Amino acid sequence: MRDVTYESHGVPLEEYQLTRKDHREQQSSEDAGRWAKKIIAEKKAEEAADPVLKAHRDEVARRAWKMITSRKTPDHELMRWRVRLYCGHIVETRRHAESARPTFAGASSMQCPECGKDPSYIVAFEPLGLLAEPPKPRKPAPAPTPRPPTRAQLERRLAELEAEVSELRRQAAASGSGDP
Ligand SMILES: [Zn+2]
Structure with a gap:
């Protein structure tokens, strides 16, 4: 999911005086x-x-x-918003986490769950946080770091190599003696 900078508009919990714009928007929500x-x-x-x-x-x-x-929609793709509605109620609502504000795409008003006013224009809002933490991306297991060989292992390998070398010498000497 892309990074979203969540916006605020006013402080829902503070005293609020409805503006002319709020009245106008509420009117157009009702008209719609x-x-x-x-x-x-x-x-x-x-x-x-x-x-x-x-x-x-x-x-x-x-x-x-x-x-x-x-x-x-998974919980971690849902953003919680505190909104103040035209009717004066302060409620929580949810939107898809890709919306930077809760008033996008025809969602500028909603039915008030407190008084039932429908539509009630969103006059102030602030983000509260995702409904759930996004799942952590799974990290691939780190590749095991090869341990340096022990002295005993090195000595064993050296002995094997020496045996190989003397075997090759023996073969070379055997074939060399047969040739003219
Ligand atoms: Zn209300």
Whole structure:
């Protein structure tokens, strides 16, 4: 996983006065929510009128869901964030560890687990740490360092070499005597 510098925005635990931007963002989150509900309602109406279309969409959705859920994100790839929400509640949430802030990719608001406000815009956040320590990369076992041969081993090897040499001398002398 690449290195990520986690960002902070405000201090969630401190007193906080909602800014104009917060009100604006909350408004647009709510607008987006309403828009999504409207689209869903329209799709439902279409599907009610067209069972084949509904079956097709259900199948696509089922496959997409299977793809999303087939791989559970390991704990060490999840970052914990303390966030302050528009409604004033301070809660903890999780995002994929590759996100430098919790408000990436349409995640700038969430349902408040305290009061249920949905959506509730994230007005301040700070990283808390990964859900689990990343597994340590396995180090290859160090190659055994060859020990220097002992004196006894050296003497044995020397004796073997001497025996080889005298055997070669003997053979050379034997073949030399046969030649003219
Ligand atoms: Zn709340």
